[in-house]
Amino acid sequence: MEVAQTPLLDVTALEKQFPGVRALHNVDLTLNRGEVLAVVGENGAGKSTLMKILAGVHTPNAGTIRIEGREVRIQSVRDAQAHGIALIHQELNLAGNLDIAANIFLGIEPHTAGFIDSGQIHAKAAGHLKRVGLDFPTDTLVADLTIGHQQLVEIAKALSVDARIIIMDEPTSSLSQTESETLFKVVHDLRSQGISIIYISHRLGEVMVLADRVVVLRDGENAGELAREQISHNAMVKLMVGRDLSQFYQRNTTEPGSVVIEAENLRTPAHPRIGLSFSVREGEIVGIAGLVGAGRTELLETLFGVTPAVGGTLKIAGKVVHPKTPLEAIQFGIVLAPEDRKQHGLILEMSVRENASLPRLRMDQKAGAIDFGAEIEVATEMVKKMDIKTPGLEQVVQYLSGGNQQKVVLGKWLAMKPRLLLLDEPTRGIDVGSKQEIYRLMEELAAGGVAILFVSSEMEEVLGMADRALVMHEGVITGELARDQLSEEAVMQLATGNKAAA
Amino acid sequence: MNKNILGILGLFIFIFGFTALSNENFLSAYNLQNLLKWSSLYAIMGIGVAFVIITGGIDLSIGSVIGLVASLMALMVKSAWDPLVAVLVLIGLSLGIGLVHGLLVTKMKLQPFVVTLCGLLFYRGISRWATDNQSMGYGDTATLNSLFSGKLAIGSFGLPAPFFFLVVVAVLAAIFLNRTIWGRYLLALGNNEKGARYSGIGTDRLKITAYVICSFLAGLSGLLFAYELDSVQPAQTGEFYELYAIAAAVLGGCSLRGGQGTILGVIIAAAVIRLLRNSINLLGISTHLEYAIIGMVILCGVSTDEIIKRVVAKRRAAK
Numbered sequence: 001m002e003v004a005q006t007p008l009l010d011v012t013a014l015e016k017q018f019p020g021v022r023a024l025h026n027v028d029l030t031l032n033r034g035e036v037l038a039v040v041g042e043n044g045a046g047k048s049t050l051m052k053i054l055a056g057v058h059t060p061n062a063g064t065i066r067i068e069g070r071e072v073r074i075q076s077v078r079d080a081q082a083h084g085i086a087l088i089h090q091e092l093n094l095a096g097n098l099d100i101a102a103n104i105f106l107g108i109e110p111h112t113a114g115f116i117d118s119g120q121i122h123a124k125a126a127g128h129l130k131r132v133g134l135d136f137p138t139d140t141l142v143a144d145l146t147i148g149h150q151q152l153v154e155i156a157k158a159l160s161v162d163a164r165i166i167i168m169d170e171p172t173s174s175l176s177q178t179e180s181e182t183l184f185k186v187v188h189d190l191r192s193q194g195i196s197i198i199y200i201s202h203r204l205g206e207v208m209v210l211a212d213r214v215v216v217l218r219d220g221e222n223a224g225e226l227a228r229e230q231i232s233h234n235a236m237v238k239l240m241v242g243r244d245l246s247q248f249y250q251r252n253t254t255e256p257g258s259v260v261i262e263a264e265n266l267r268t269p270a271h272p273r274i275g276l277s278f279s280v281r282e283g284e285i286v287g288i289a290g291l292v293g294a295g296r297t298e299l300l301e302t303l304f305g306v307t308p309a310v311g312g313t314l315k316i317a318g319k320v321v322h323p324k325t326p327l328e329a330i331q332f333g334i335v336l337a338p339e340d341r342k343q344h345g346l347i348l349e350m351s352v353r354e355n356a357s358l359p360r361l362r363m364d365q366k367a368g369a370i371d372f373g374a375e376i377e378v379a380t381e382m383v384k385k386m387d388i389k390t391p392g393l394e395q396v397v398q399y400l401s402g403g404n405q406q407k408v409v410l411g412k413w414l415a416m417k418p419r420l421l422l423l424d425e426p427t428r429g430i431d432v433g434s435k436q437e438i439y440r441l442m443e444e445l446a447a448g449g450v451a452i453l454f455v456s457s458e459m460e461e462v463l464g465m466a467d468r469a470l471v472m473h474e475g476v477i478t479g480e481l482a483r484d485q486l487s488e489e490a491v492m493q494l495a496t497g498n499k500a501a502a
Numbered sequence: 503m504n505k506n507i508l509g510i511l512g513l514f515i516f517i518f519g520f521t522a523l524s525n526e527n528f529l530s531a532y533n534l535q536n537l538l539k540w541s542s543l544y545a546i547m548g549i550g551v552a553f554v555i556i557t558g559g560i561d562l563s564i565g566s567v568i569g570l571v572a573s574l575m576a577l578m579v580k581s582a583w584d585p586l587v588a589v590l591v592l593i594g595l596s597l598g599i600g601l602v603h604g605l606l607v608t609k610m611k612l613q614p615f616v617v618t619l620c621g622l623l624f625y626r627g628i629s630r631w632a633t634d635n636q637s638m639g640y641g642d643t644a645t646l647n648s649l650f651s652g653k654l655a656i657g658s659f660g661l662p663a664p665f666f667f668l669v670v671v672a673v674l675a676a677i678f679l680n681r682t683i684w685g686r687y688l689l690a691l692g693n694n695e696k697g698a699r700y701s702g703i704g705t706d707r708l709k710i711t712a713y714v715i716c717s718f719l720a721g722l723s724g725l726l727f728a729y730e731l732d733s734v735q736p737a738q739t740g741e742f743y744e745l746y747a748i749a750a751a752v753l754g755g756c757s758l759r760g761g762q763g764t765i766l767g768v769i770i771a772a773a774v775i776r777l778l779r780n781s782i783n784l785l786g787i788s789t790h791l792e793y794a795i796i797g798m799v800i801l802c803g804v805s806t807d808e809i810i811k812r813v814v815a816k817r818r819a820a821k
Contacts, residue, residue, distance in 0.1 A: 306699070326700055327702040345697065347694045347697045348694060358690060359701050365683050368683060368684065369683075
């Protein structure tokens, strides 16, 4: 029969433009019935944008989407649902104050004259829960479930609207090992029920276990495709970065200098009972790996004075300090390029010039008056040194690409001549070219004696850039790996709390 | 931002020209003096609340602070205080009120709307209780009279005292906002408080400063209004003025989301609001319609501004 040949989903020549950045260009994608298709790519490769288009969150600028051979227009989440497409977001979208059944039927409650038919809701919800292997009463509050279980509720919710295509965006990024394994089993079960799954992840190990086929995106374009038998770690990485790894991450380790920062039993407000001890030396690049929610960002924020430590000691160049605000941390030479650039790193509606000078204004002031000359000088120098692509100093940073925005964040801190540079997911959401420039910059800064501590969820980045890696799990530093001990397996073992294996 | 000022300035010129052509009394020295005086009073309040609005907050207590200051001044005059001491005490009180608002908003993390709404009720209640809700006058305090409500004659035209206060306040406010690091910090924190904090800015202190400035200017307005009206009715003096101040700030280009605003815009907007009242009177439009017209003009102004912004953003995105 002809229908059997037609793919369930067929996307051709998809284009998506955001202000200042081309997110997708000429992207094709096909998905067959009962197939698990993995979409991989580095941060900013366009995976999430593509999935959001399929799920009706964004509308494309051009291109066609066919379902069972018929062209469809997906203008809203409701349209996507009507076509049987459901997206499980990386951040779960459940209402914690409602029970499982209410969440599954949120917005589609069966009712008579506005009165919810709870009997029906609970009966049906129980059926859906069974399909995802979740054994909880349907009147359990969602807030009382673990993240892993909440995710299964999301999947049950997708099933309740008869989804044929379930898109999972980084589903394991905050799951423990056992939770991940449960999820993999559910994925297998769904496939055998004929449901197609698009699985987005940058955990290549998972992809190898799960995927029937892999599509690789790079800088918003198709970079290649791997059939089941071609899938290997190296093949995927090569397509993801588009060149040999050895060229991409150039780390010339040098002998580190004296200790810049030393934490002893430092306790963060997020995990007040856990003491963290580590040190970073001049010229050293230290990575912090771990799952989402392992307490990595919280550690950086404590070092930067955003959430002051609740115990332990922190020494900068041998002197005990207690930064209680970012301002104090900056005065000690500690700066942070935060994970959420738009919320924390930049003042989006201000210009390149104003963002560049913000931390420095205090130093260049004359009796409170802004030194406009110095300001322009600082900004000009930054744009030149960081090679920031902007129409001018007065460009509002909102309209710059992710890579250039990140360079503004880094640039404003470099003008402060920091001793310790904290980077939280430094290359999230930026193109491969800017990425490489940021790596080169990290390398340069380290060579100049700056101590760098960076958090990354991208395994390749940790393996490629770190002289040493701290691995965290549920607030604890579960291990420390020297460069020659670094491997994906070793990091994942520690990241999922498997201390003994390291 | 300059486009914003041009828009509101255009509106001012249009209403001004239209009224001048329609009614010859409009351009009389007496009418213009009055217009200038009241516009100045509104603008001083507007500048105050603009600082708070730029931080993304709001101050609903302005009118009640005006009422409180005017009432207490009358009481102090009655109990034969040295008028200058009284003025200093009341200015100090206004600063203190702003400090308390700022501390409650930043340290207690209460919402500005709630804090200042409570202020609105509290200060009004205190005014009425302290004065036994009796209207009071200011007796014979000649120095203060000429300071707060005197005129500087230029030919037949007398420049009213509030105008001079406005000039000083406006110049200082504009310098503060545009030329000092604190002004820049204020705009930054209004746009993105966390981003500002992560850039090493002491955001709490700046926010508190904004509330202090706002209450200080409200207190100053209280004294100016008191001497202008030459009497105080504790239940009414200053009532709803916070809404005029907020209207002037918003029409003048401040976004209630914070991070935006110009002093000149607020001043012109305050003048537009007063001008509208004046025109309604002179053009023989039913004064019952006054609020409706002012409301519609502000709504249209703000909507137009929003539409222009969207068009600009779209064009920029298309580039």
